[in-house]
Amino acid sequence: MQEAKFYKRLNDKSLQCTACNQYCVIKEGDTGICSVRQNVDGKLMLLAYGNAVGVAIDPIEKKPFYHFMPGKQSLSFGTLGCNFECLFCQNWDMSQQSKMIREQLQKEKRLHELDYEIGEFGYSMSPNMIVDECRIKKIPIIAYTYNEPTVFFEYAYDTIMRTKDKKTGIRNVFVSNGYESIEVIGKMKGKVDAINIDLKSFNDDFYRKVCHARLQPVLDTIKECHKLGIWIEITTLVIPGHNDSDEEFKDIAEFIASINTDIPWHISAFHPMYKMKDIPATRKESLERAYEIGKRAGLHNVYIGNVMDEKRSSTYCPKCGAIVIRRNGFSSEMVNFKDGRCSSCNEKIAGIWE
Numbered sequence: 001m002q003e004a005k006f007y008k009r010l011n012d013k014s015l016q017c018t019a020c021n022q023y024c025v026i027k028e029g030d031t032g033i034c035s036v037r038q039n040v041d042g043k044l045m046l047l048a049y050g051n052a053v054g055v056a057i058d059p060i061e062k063k064p065f066y067h068f069m070p071g072k073q074s075l076s077f078g079t080l081g082c083n084f085e086c087l088f089c090q091n092w093d094m095s096q097q098s099k100m101i102r103e104q105l106q107k108e109k110r111l112h113e114l115d116y117e118i119g120e121f122g123y124s125m126s127p128n129m130i131v132d133e134c135r136i137k138k139i140p141i142i143a144y145t146y147n148e149p150t151v152f153f154e155y156a157y158d159t160i161m162r163t164k165d166k167k168t169g170i171r172n173v174f175v176s177n178g179y180e181s182i183e184v185i186g187k188m189k190g191k192v193d194a195i196n197i198d199l200k201s202f203n204d205d206f207y208r209k210v211c212h213a214r215l216q217p218v219l220d221t222i223k224e225c226h227k228l229g230i231w232i233e234i235t236t237l238v239i240p241g242h243n244d245s246d247e248e249f250k251d252i253a254e255f256i257a258s259i260n261t262d263i264p265w266h267i268s269a270f271h272p273m274y275k276m277k278d279i280p281a282t283r284k285e286s287l288e289r290a291y292e293i294g295k296r297a298g299l300h301n302v303y304i305g306n307v308m309d310e311k312r313s314s315t316y317c318p319k320c321g322a323i324v325i326r327r328n329g330f331s332s333e334m335v336n337f338k339d340g341r342c343s344s345c346n347e348k349i350a351g352i353w354e
């Protein structure tokens with residue numbers, strides 16, 4: 001564990017964490033919502049620092065990023081802990097694990113042992129070790145993913161700084177729920193190269209009841225990251241009966257288009273998971289419907305995911321309509337594309353390609 005950087009002291013020995021928009025007020029001995037930031041003797045400690053979980057080498061398309069270094073591998077990792085509690089979480093065994101441990105320890109009046117219990121998960125990996133692993137294996141991207149990177153931001157940030165100090169050229173990408181505080185977003189400028197933000201719904205009620213969060217901070221983060229020049233892609237997991245109406249798809253698509261019509265929108269299929277095991281998997285027709293609505297809203301780059309569909313997961317030139325990147329599953333093939341441009345009409349294709 002390591003002392004967190006994002007917090008302030010309040011009058012009564014409580015601390016306020018400022019890493020995410022939950023802005024938890026944390027009494028002595030207790031933790032914030034994510035259960036990996038704990039008030040230990042008047043200091044906010046990040047228990048998950050140096051404890052990487054789910055370490056894997058994944059194609060960047062799996063994150064998903066479709067307009068960021070296609071075909072390249074990423075070293076992906078997360079930690080325990082999340083600032084949301086999505087009932088459909090596809091990685092709940094990581095994201096919600098620290099909360100389950102915390103509850104158990106609290107019952108047993110052993111909350112002071114939380115750091116030790118969290119350390120039992122994953123691998124002990126310093127920022128240096130992560131960067132060296134990438135250099136040895138020639139992996140050009142580090143993806144901070146699986147759980148919300150904001151809750152382990154200091155660990156992620158130190159890793160990013162190692163990639164810079166060592167002049168490795170390694171790129172850093174976040175896969176995020178968009179709940180970064182404005183303080184954290186300020187630190188991401190020039191450090192985080194790309195971010196995929198989940199826009200889970202356009203309905204505040206959904207965010208409150210299903211995720212234990214709010215919609216507006218997510219919308220603000222998307223706008224702010226775009227303003228800072230961080231490459232953004234957006235993902236919506238479509239859950240039958242919860243966020244799959246035409247109206248909701250239209251609201252999401254129009255919001256993205258109002259920022260920039262080049263921002264890719266990934267529409268993904270849900271599979272029954274965690275506390276939503278009773279909800280059926282998403283039908284492909286719903287994804288196709290969202291795809292058409294996205295296109296009608298003027299978005300140039302709409303993709304459907306978690307299902308096989310070459311037509312709706314490939315990239316087309318926004319000017320002449322030629323296919324430029326053909327995708328099948330997680331593989332990408334440049335078919336009509338050179339130096340970031342369509343080979344047919346020379347139109348620039350938005351993204352970071354090298």
Ligand code: SF4
Pocket residue numbers: 017018019020021022023024031032033034035037082083150151
């Ligand atoms: S990261 Fe967010 S959820 Fe975790 S303690 Fe800080 S404010 Fe609370």
